[in-house]
Amino acid sequence: MRSPFSLGIGVAILALSVSASPALAHHGWSGNLDEEFxxxxxxxxxxxLAGPHATMKIRAEGQIWDLTLAPPPRTQAAGLKEGVIPVGATVTIHGHRNRDPKRFEIKTERVTWNGRTFNVYPDRK
Structure with a gap:
């Protein structure tokens, strides 16, 4: 039979591990190259707009590229919302490529489409 104390410790550990998951999923810029791409x-x-960061995918240079945008509220504040840019549209992406050349991922600062620029990280130079 378990004591109330050990049960309480188990519940506390579970609560901490669940609440830490979003923080661990949120990542910074260190996995990306310093130079603009x-x-x-x-x-x-x-x-x-699901998850800790907004995302989208493009096809370029014969590859599918995963784009990581700003967190959803910031991406929406830049005017970039679900459905704004249609599938099949041509876009230009500005950001920082993943340090691993085998990973086709970009931490995206700006998306340009149809003469309009969505600056999801306006404070980054």
Whole structure:
């Protein structure tokens, strides 16, 4: 039979591990190159505002690129919402490529489409 104390410790550990998961999923810029990267491509998967960061996918240079945008509230504040840029549209992406050249991922600062720029990280230079 378990004591109320050990049960309480178990519940506390579970609560901490669940609450830490979003923080661990949230990542910074250290996994990306320092220099600015620009690429143009076709939207494969439109903006998604689910998760700790908004995301989208483009096809460029024969690859599917995963784009990590700002957190959803910040991405929406920049005017970039789900459905704004249609699948199949041509976009230009400005940001920082993943340090691993085998990973086609970009931490995105700006998305340009149809003459409009969505600056999701306006404070980054």
């Amino acid at each position: 620009q690429i143009s491509g076709t939207v494969e998967s439109g903006v998604s």
